[in-house]
Amino acid sequence: xxxxxxxxxxxxxxxxxxxxxxxxxxxxxxxxxxxxxxxxxxxxxxxxxxxxxxxxxxxxxxxxxxxxxxxxxxxxxxxxxxxxxxxxxxxxxxxxxxxxxxxxxxxxxxxxxxxxxxxxxxxxxxxxxxxxxxxxxxxxxxxxxxxxxxxxxxxxxxxxxxxxxxxxxxxxxxxxxxxxxxxxxxxxxxxxxxxxxxxxxxxxxxxxxxxxxxxxxxxxxxxxxxxxxxxxxxxxxxxxxxxxxxxxxxxxxxxxxxxxxxxxxxxxxxxxxxxxxxxxxxxxxxxxxxxxxxxxxxxxxxxxxxxxxxxxxxxxxxxxxxxxxxxxxxxxxxxxxxxxxxxxxxxxxxxxxxxxxxxxxxxxxxxxxxxxxxxxxxxxxxxxxxxxxxxxxxxxxxxxxxxxxxxxxxxxxxxxxxxxxxxxxxxxxxxxxxxxxxxxxxxxxxxxxxxxxx
Ligand code: DOR
Numbered sequence: 001x002x003x004x005x006x007x008x009x010x011x012x013x014x015x016x017x018x019x020x021x022x023x024x025x026x027x028x029x030x031x032x033x034x035x036x037x038x039x040x041x042x043x044x045x046x047x048x049x050x051x052x053x054x055x056x057x058x059x060x061x062x063x064x065x066x067x068x069x070x071x072x073x074x075x076x077x078x079x080x081x082x083x084x085x086x087x088x089x090x091x092x093x094x095x096x097x098x099x100x101x102x103x104x105x106x107x108x109x110x111x112x113x114x115x116x117x118x119x120x121x122x123x124x125x126x127x128x129x130x131x132x133x134x135x136x137x138x139x140x141x142x143x144x145x146x147x148x149x150x151x152x153x154x155x156x157x158x159x160x161x162x163x164x165x166x167x168x169x170x171x172x173x174x175x176x177x178x179x180x181x182x183x184x185x186x187x188x189x190x191x192x193x194x195x196x197x198x199x200x201x202x203x204x205x206x207x208x209x210x211x212x213x214x215x216x217x218x219x220x221x222x223x224x225x226x227x228x229x230x231x232x233x234x235x236x237x238x239x240x241x242x243x244x245x246x247x248x249x250x251x252x253x254x255x256x257x258x259x260x261x262x263x264x265x266x267x268x269x270x271x272x273x274x275x276x277x278x279x280x281x282x283x284x285x286x287x288x289x290x291x292x293x294x295x296x297x298x299x300x301x302x303x304x305x306x307x308x309x310x311x312x313x314x315x316x317x318x319x320x321x322x323x324x325x326x327x328x329x330x331x332x333x334x335x336x337x338x339x340x341x342x343x344x345x346x347x348x349x350x351x352x353x354x355x356x357x358x359x360x361x362x363x364x365x366x367x368x369x370x371x372x373x374x375x376x377x378x379x380x381x382x383x384x385x386x387x388x389x390x391x392x393x394x395x396x397x398x399x400x401x402x403x404x405x406x407x408x409x410x411x412x413x414x415x416x417x418x419x420x421x422x423x424x425x426x427x428x429x430x431x432x433x434x435x436x437x438x439x440x441x442x443x444x445x446x447x448x449x450x451x452x453x454x
Contacts, residue, residue, distance in 0.1 A: 005053045005429075006032050009043045010388070013057035017064050017378040018357035019365045028062055030384045033427025038380055055434065059392065063360055064376035065097030065385040065423055067367040069187075069265055070162070070241060070313035071338060073099070073130070075121065076114065077106025082318040082405050084118060087338070088127035090316070090403040093433070094338040095387035096128045097376055097425035098368065103135040104163040110135035110146045115154040127430045128423075131157040131371055136175045136186060140164045143171065145178055152182040157371040160187035162241055163288075165223055167193060172227060176236035185237040185263070185370060188227055190248065191289065195219035200329055202290040206275040212328065215290050221247040228255040228262060239370060240264035242315050244289040246299035253308045263370050265313035266300045268344045269335050269410075273297070277410060283324045283331035284410045287315070290333075304349070305358055311367040312345065312359070314338050318406030336409050339402055343416040346391060350418075388422040388434070395419050 008030040015038060016023045027043035029036050037043065048054065073087035082090075084101070091099045101118060103109035109118065115132045122130035134156035138144045140163065148159060159179050165188060166172045172186075179186045196215045201207050203214020224240055228251055231238035243249060243264045255262050269287060274294050277285040285291060303309040317334025324331055342363070349355040368375035376385035396413050423431035 005051060007046070007049065007052040009046050009052060009054045010057045010062060011043055011054065013060055013062045013388070015062045015378050016357065016360055018361050019064070019375060020377065020379060022378055023353065023357070028378065030424070033384050035378065035380055035382045035384055038378060057388065059390070060421065061389040061391060062378060063095070063387045063389055064364040064378055065387045065425060066095045066342070066363040067098040067371070067373070067376070068096050068314050068316070068338065069100050069311055069367045069370060071099050071101055071316040072104065072318065072334070073101045074318060075105065076117065080405070081320050084121040084130065085125040085127070086403060086405045087316070088122060088125045088130060090336075090338040091128040092423045092425065092431035093403045093420060094340065095342050095389065095420040095423050096338060097385040097423065098129045098131060098373060099338070100131045100133050100157060100371060102133055102160060102162045104140060108135050108140055109133075110138050112147070112150045112154040115151055115156050119155050126428070128425045131155070131373070133158045133160050133162075133187065135159065136161045136166055137171065142166050142168060145171070145175055148178050148182055148184065152184060156184065157373070158185045158187050158239070160189065160241065162187065162189045165189045165191040165193060169226060169230065173230050173234060176231055176238065177234050180234070180236040183372060185239045187239040187241050188223065189241050190220045190223035190227070192219040192222045195222075199290070200286070201278050202275040202292050204275060204293055206278065210278065210281070212278070217245040217247055217292065217296070220245050220289055221251065224248040224251050228252070228260055231262060232258065232260045235261070237261045242267050242270065242289055242313070243300070243309065244270050244292050244296060246296050249299050249303045249308060253303070256308065263310040264308070265311040265367070266304055266309045267313060267315045268337055268341045271297065271300050271304065271312070272344060272348065273410070281328045282410060283326065283328055284335060284408050284412070286328065286331045286333050287317070287335055288333035301348070304362060305355060307358070310362065311370060312341065312362045313367065314341050316404075318404055319408045320406055324408045334408060336404050336406050339404060340397055340409065340411055340416070342387070342389060342420055343418045344411065346389070346418045350391070383427045384424040385426065386424045387420055389418060390421050391418045393417070393419040
């Protein structure tokens with residue numbers, strides 16, 4: 001059905017685009033992939049036509065589509081966990097129009113050939129857009145820098161050794177200097193490996209109780225502190241991946257105040273969970289960096305609200321049951337996130353308009369700016385990159401029904417409130433969970449009319 005539709009009419013939708021100061025119940029019209037009208041009554045005179053789909057969207061939210069700075073799509077090399085097509089389909093179902101793919105694939109994305117292959121596969125998939133993040137160092141070994149000029153030319157938007165941390169200060173300095181020549185931020189997985197050998201979870205009272213080896217906060221803080229000094233010294237852009245400690249947040253806040261070009265992201269799991277979630281040795285809660293204590297979680301929430309945390313990033317890290325249905329000490333770290341992030345975070349931050357607007361900014365506008373792409377916008381003349389969200393739908397992510405190939409999330413079967421119903425990416429409808437839902441009706445002239453909520 002969606003194949004023939006070229007005119008989309010959203011009536012009475014709550015359109016929110018904080019970057020434009022927009023939060024209004026209005027109509028939005030999308031014609032051949034472009035937003036052509038936004039405003040109260042803007043769709044009044046749009047006549048029903050065979051190529052049109054009219055959606056009575058009262059009670060639904062229209063948002064600029066999301067941009068994920070941090071996902072592991074596992075292709076090439078580990079396609080049994082995820083591949084580019086399944087990862088981008090999951091992204092579309094989660095409201096994402098753009099996804100950055102980390103380079104810890106097999107082979108590592110440290111060459112033009114891998115970067116180009118990933119982009120080709122994404123084009124074939126035709127869902128959300130993929131932006132490769134190339135490695136900082138060859139083979140993620142922390143020694144020799146990659147050919148960043150070539151990687152940039154091939155389409156990389158940033159560099160990172162994620163999963164590994166660049167330990168050498170000299171290599172990190174050169175990476176910052178080199179990447180800045182090509183306008184790319186260096187994205188650090190901040191972990192002093194000497195301090196985390198054999199670590200299984202956050203080091204604290206809970207790890208002592210469970211008898212698991214600890215990953216102390218200071219292992220993150222040391223690297224963030226060092227890197228901020230280096231970034232300031234050489235005048236380069238630096239991004240902290242999955243920040244997890246209140247100490248690192250404090251360092252980042254101070255550096256921002258001094259004018260250092262630093263940005264950072266937080267994941268849904270670090271914003272929602274603490275090390276207490278590991279009490280049952282639940283391998284789905286094993287992540288790197290580990291879930292911290294409630295003081296860290298609350299500091300992250302505060303930092304998201306005040307803008308110290310620029311972006312929410314999923315760190316979507318699919319693993320199969322082979323890597324997760326095992327002893328805790330053997331389990332691979334990581335959780336999936338692309339399909340759940342909005343539903344998980346809107347109830348936490350959405351109670352007040354200011355929090356909701358900041359969350360939308362952190363899911364869409366800010367991350368787009370960090371990787372230097374045009375931020376999705378709800379504005380006449382903009383390409384349609386939009387997420388239609390139902391804040392009231394209750395659902396449970398189940399074994400079946402997720403687009404990702406993997407199921408490693410502690411939120412499987414949890415009751416969530418709020419769900420992405422449609423996503424447009426690059427002017428195309430790439431996810432449609434309205435068609436076939438209750439309230440869908442035909443108008444008799446080929447126009448589909450879908451009821452929202454009164
Ligand atoms: O939990 C994690 N999983 N953290 C990382 O840094 C890597 C990721 C993965 O690739 O599975």
